[in-house]
Amino acid sequence: MNALWWLALPVLLLPVWWHRKKREQHQAEPLATSRFLPRTEPRQTREWRWNDLLLLLVRCLLLACAIAWLADPVMPSRGDTVVVAEGTDAAWVEREAARAGLAKAERMTLPAGQALAFLRAHQREWRLDARLLVLGDIPMPFMAPEFGRRIEVRTLARPASTLERHVHIASARPDQWRRVFAGQGVVFDDAPGAKTSLIVWDRPDAPPASLRAPLWLAADPAAFPELKNAPHVQGLHVADSPRGRLWHAASWPPQTADAARTLLEDWQRLHAGPPAYTMPARVFDAASGVRAPEPSGALRGILMALLAGLFVLERILSHARRR
Template sequence: MNALWWLALPVLLLPVWWHRRKREQHQAVPLATARFLPRTEPRQTREWRWNDLFLLLVRCLLLACAIAWLADPVMPWRGDTVIVAAGTDPQWADKQAAQAGLAQAERVTLPAARAIGFLRAHEREWRPEARLLVLGDIPMPALVPEFGRRIELRTLAQAPSKDERRVHIVSERAEQWRRVFAAQGVAIDETPGEQTALIVWDRADAPPPSLRAPLWLVTHIAAFPELDKAAQVGGLRYADSPRGRLWHSAAWPPQDVKAARNLLEDWQRLHLGPLAYTAPPRVFAASPAVRAPEPSGALRGILMALLAALFVLERILTHARRR
């Protein structure tokens, strides 16, 4: 629908019409010999004011830029492209590109989570005959994306990163808490530091204000006033505080292996977020029903800057013309 704004180009005739209809009034000045001349009334005459041609040109350019900004023009300039997710095995990527006949194509490296969104937002930048290949550990989107061109996706799942999660425990039942985390390979910090991701506070007194961590497991609500009116989800209370995010459950510490596993699963699900699954390889066929993406791009920003500059220049010239 954006391209329909080009139909408004005839409005460029408005500044020409406005300048054309300007009238210049001639004032009659009495002369001594005026009585010998036929009497005529003062009148207005229409004439082109080409002396302000520059102002006319600026106004036409102002309207043209406004129409172009609304139409959101995009000049297709990209050719065959291979989009590679960051961290992908280079040898595997070279092999897949060669098999697809795109060994000499342009390479674009993006974070895996941004690859599909980047294609959707910049789809119009590729020429109609361009071929696109996406490689790497691309996470499966919630909905199957649709594109206005053919796009091939080849994925390779990477081994999950072994991010070490470090826990600091403050409790009179420290050994019981240690058994909970030891089965999951979580490192225990005797002294909390910048790498500490979780603090277990199993005491009735409040922690020192300087003690901070992204996540807290709290057993006594009285030590944390933020939990008095905290929201609940799945039997857990949670609240954000200057110290970090607080979680509380009356069932802590876990009494058996199943409860300990549930505790760590809640940690993953509610705080770290769900795990991403690799999308299966597939070919996205061109869909004629796909709507154009939202207006965006460097050209649109340039047009907005040019539009603002022309508006300021037009106001200056108009003010100077009236003086």
């Protein structure tokens, strides 16, 4: 659809027509008598000056750049490429690239969750004969993307990383809360600090106003006014406050290991979202009629800067022409 803007190139004739129509009339000078002069009708003549030609050229270039910006031109200059998700094992990447015959191809490193979206938006930058191979822990997309060229995806699930989380427990029953986080790789802080990511507040009084943490588990909602009208989702209340995000459940702390595990899983799923699954290896064949869903931006930044410069130059020349 963007390429249809090239049909607007005949608009470049408008500045030429306007400049040809623009005429200047000779200045009339008073004479003592005109009885001996032949009678002639006043006529207009065209008078071109150097800044007229320059202004005409600038205006034509301004319109041409505007049409090119709307048409979103792309120069397909990329060749064979191996797109590697960040954090992928380098030895495995080299083996798979060699198996695909792309050992000497260009390498491009992208975030795993953005690799397919980037290729779909920028697919016009590759030549028609270029081969594309995507390697790494690519998450399963919500919907299978469609490409205008053939793209092969080979995946390798990364081992689950164990993050060290610091938790501070402010409660008269700390042992019960410690059992909730058993086997979760949690480090318990005696006092909240810069590394503390979660504070368990199991006290009837409100915490100090200066105490901050990204997450709070509040056993008593009376200590947090923000929880009074908090939405209720799967047995949990959630609210944002200046101290951090607040979570509350009426059954805290859980009395059994199964209840603690279920409650903790529900809380983590609601807070962090569902885990990403690695998509299986597959080949996306070229689909007919598929185009980039958004401007690629390959030349749009340059054209926009050129448009701004030409506009400023056109205004300067127009002002100088009137003087």
